[in-house]
Amino acid sequence: MVYKLTKDLTAEQMKAAGLGAHYVGHGKALYYENAAGETFRMPIQAKGDPIADLYEDIAAEEKARATYQWIINVSDDPLINDSLGYLREREIIHSQRFREAVELIKEDQASKKVF
Known part of the structure; x- marks a missing residue:
């Protein structure tokens, strides 16, 4: 763009x-x-802890979503806004998937392991 x-x-x-x-x-x-x-x-943000790393990913997706929305708020170009709207929605989906992954990891960590 x-x-x-x-x-x-x-x-x-x-x-x-x-x-x-x-x-x-x-x-x-x-x-x-x-x-x-x-x-x-x-910089690549990574701690080696899957929950901490996923929360970092969630934060990055939410920041990108907010930025796309702010650009849309000041733009009067419908084609640009349409593209930015798509990108904003994509960030929302990414954030949701990362949140689901956090919950799966928490469930796995809470389960009793038998070897």
């Missing part, structure tokens, strides 16, 4: 849209940065 929205912009249009620094550093290439222009470092 970012590519489609910026592919035909001139350097001056990029600058006017507040993307001048991005353009100088990366042209029109996709480059992972947050809204303040800070590069994403994307």
Whole structure:
């Protein structure tokens, strides 16, 4: 989506849209940065504990869902909003599946093991 929205912009249009620094550093290439222009470092969050790791995954899905909703709230492009709506719903499903996995693991840990 970012590519489609910026592919035909001139350097001056990029600058006017507040993307001048991005353009100088990366042209029109996709480059992972947050809204303040800070590069994403994307660390992988893992503790080796399945419940802790799944809760981390749930948090990530919920943050993504919220971000998609906030973008929809400020966008007036129905095609972009439709795509973002799909992505938002996908995050909800992922979060639900991770929550189900947590419950399955808790049940398994609570069951008596006989060897």
